[in-house]
Amino acid sequence: ACTAARPRVLLLCSPCMGHLIPFAELARRLVADHGLAATLLFASATSAPSEQYLAVAAAVPDAIDLVALPAPPPVAVLPPSAPTRERVELAVVSNVPRIREIARELGAAAPLVALVVDMVGVVARDVAAELGVPLYMFFTSPWMTLSLLLHLPEMDATRAGEHRDATEPIRLPGCVPIHAHDLPTSMLADRSSNTYAGFLSMAKDAARVDGILVNTFDELEPAVGEGLDGLQLQLPVHTVGPLVWTRPAGVDMDHRCMSWLDQQPRGSVVYVSFGSGGTLTWQQTAELALGLELSQCRFIWVVKRPHQSSTIGAFFGTQKGDEHIPLDFLPEGFMERTRGMGIVTQSWAPQTAILGHPSIGCFVTHCGWNSVLESVMNGVPMVAWPLYAEQNMNAAMMEVQVGVAVRAKVGADRFIRKEEVANGIRRAMVGEEAERLRKRSSELRGQSAHALSKDGCSTRVLAQIANTWKCASRK
Numbered sequence: 001a002c003t004a005a006r007p008r009v010l011l012l013c014s015p016c017m018g019h020l021i022p023f024a025e026l027a028r029r030l031v032a033d034h035g036l037a038a039t040l041l042f043a044s045a046t047s048a049p050s051e052q053y054l055a056v057a058a059a060v061p062d063a064i065d066l067v068a069l070p071a072p073p074p075v076a077v078l079p080p081s082a083p084t085r086e087r088v089e090l091a092v093v094s095n096v097p098r099i100r101e102i103a104r105e106l107g108a109a110a111p112l113v114a115l116v117v118d119m120v121g122v123v124a125r126d127v128a129a130e131l132g133v134p135l136y137m138f139f140t141s142p143w144m145t146l147s148l149l150l151h152l153p154e155m156d157a158t159r160a161g162e163h164r165d166a167t168e169p170i171r172l173p174g175c176v177p178i179h180a181h182d183l184p185t186s187m188l189a190d191r192s193s194n195t196y197a198g199f200l201s202m203a204k205d206a207a208r209v210d211g212i213l214v215n216t217f218d219e220l221e222p223a224v225g226e227g228l229d230g231l232q233l234q235l236p237v238h239t240v241g242p243l244v245w246t247r248p249a250g251v252d253m254d255h256r257c258m259s260w261l262d263q264q265p266r267g268s269v270v271y272v273s274f275g276s277g278g279t280l281t282w283q284q285t286a287e288l289a290l291g292l293e294l295s296q297c298r299f300i301w302v303v304k305r306p307h308q309s310s311t312i313g314a315f316f317g318t319q320k321g322d323e324h325i326p327l328d329f330l331p332e333g334f335m336e337r338t339r340g341m342g343i344v345t346q347s348w349a350p351q352t353a354i355l356g357h358p359s360i361g362c363f364v365t366h367c368g369w370n371s372v373l374e375s376v377m378n379g380v381p382m383v384a385w386p387l388y389a390e391q392n393m394n395a396a397m398m399e400v401q402v403g404v405a406v407r408a409k410v411g412a413d414r415f416i417r418k419e420e421v422a423n424g425i426r427r428a429m430v431g432e433e434a435e436r437l438r439k440r441s442s443e444l445r446g447q448s449a450h451a452l453s454k455d456g457c458s459t460r461v462l463a464q465i466a467n468t469w470k471c472a473s474r475k
């Protein structure tokens with residue numbers, strides 16, 4: 001009851017697990033440390049949200065008022081073949097009237113001070129204008145991606161030909177050069193396609209906000225904010241990260257992985273996971289299994305049912321019961337041969353607890369930004385195996401610029417052979433290169449903890465923003 005009159009922030013998160021997790025952490029900090037109340041609206045793309053989604057939502061701290069928005073009405077629903085970004089955007093757009101209603105009700109009880117949206121949610125910007133509050137974007141990918149988005153409208157106007165055919169890399173101030181093959185998936189699409197048009201429109205929207213919070217920190221990306229003058233943008237960009245959950249998201253801590261990890265030697269276990277949505281083909285899944293075997297390292301592998309035509313085959317989650325499907329896609333005899341050496345789990349894993357365990361030696365990751373941040377916060381070197389969205393850029397940044405990852409070598413056919421899986425793991429686990437990675441990772445772990453400490457830069461920035469919001473609402 002004592003928080004009833006606290007100024008309130010309204011946060012709007014599109015149906016992406018990788019956004020919900022950092023949004024909940026941002027909201028938690030605003031409430032716990034900065035004297036605000038927070039309502040977190042989270043959209044749903046399907047009428048039956050996945051089990052993981054519900055579990056993560058249920059684990060959002062009580063101090064945050066979480067409101068689940070309904071899925072788009074059946075008449076509006078896009079076919080499953082529609083691009084993921086379109087389906088995600090529709091889930092937000094179809095809810096704008098409801099968001100308006102909720103905002104009015106909340107505003108009657110306590111002053112609303114800001115609307116915070118993700119990169120998809122900027123389409124709801126009229127709501128902020130009607131309420132007379134500032135619109136902030138919480139960008140849940142790195143600054144490098146944001147910089148690319150902010151530069152895209154200009155590049156689109158001045159470059160000829162398809163972005164994927166460019167022979168010169170894109171050079172953004174302070175960032176590793178971006179080679180054509182590392183561009184975000186939507187930029188590789190034909191420039192005449194809807195996919196590209198949607199991405200470009202999102203890029204233009206990114207500059208139409210009052211401020212941007214980026215889930216990164218200064219030592220990880222020292223160039224944050226550089227190059228905006230050249231674009232004639234007066235856009236305040238603040239680093240508030242790394243904001244991810246330190247306790248596992250929506251899963252029991254007594255997961256069998258944890259007791260098994262307790263029995264393994266320090267730094268000996270490879271953790272393999274491709275995030276909430278990433279999937280491999282049948283052939284690639286089997287090859288990864290053989291690669292793990294070949295590496296002779298202990299492992300925990302969060303395996304997903306293979307998908308032949310999509311690298312985000314599980315983006316909208318798996319339904320209850322999916323974790324009991326047979327593991328018949330693994331090579332014959334794999335489970336027997338690796339018994340005692342590794343754990344294969346199909347359920348949602350307690351990732352942050354696993355990464356924080358001293359037995360973990362490296363993380364084979366798709367480089368989703370939350371996974372990267374969680375690895376960095378725990379000082380765990382990475383073997384980068386990017387799949388979609390901006391993950392190739394994240395991998396390049398972590399390998400070349402930050403120096404905490406090796407990249408699994410991809411063949412001309414986009415296939416990663418078992419020898420290369422094993423080679424990537426060995427490079428990250430043993431020898432001089434591994435030693436260098438560990439040293440740099442541990443340095444970065446200290447810096448990330450400091451950014452979030454009581455007088456760390458991310459905490460101070462968030463305090464300033466919260467103050468600006470509170471003061472503006474009192475006028």
Ligand code: UDP
Nearest residue numbers: 018249275276277348349351368369370371
């Ligand atoms: N995650 C988890 N258990 C799993 C898989 C994923 O807790 O079995 C969490 C992970 O810790 C991270 C998020 O889900 O916080 C995935 O976000 P990321 O940006 O890495 O990838 P995305 O799922 O968005 O591709």
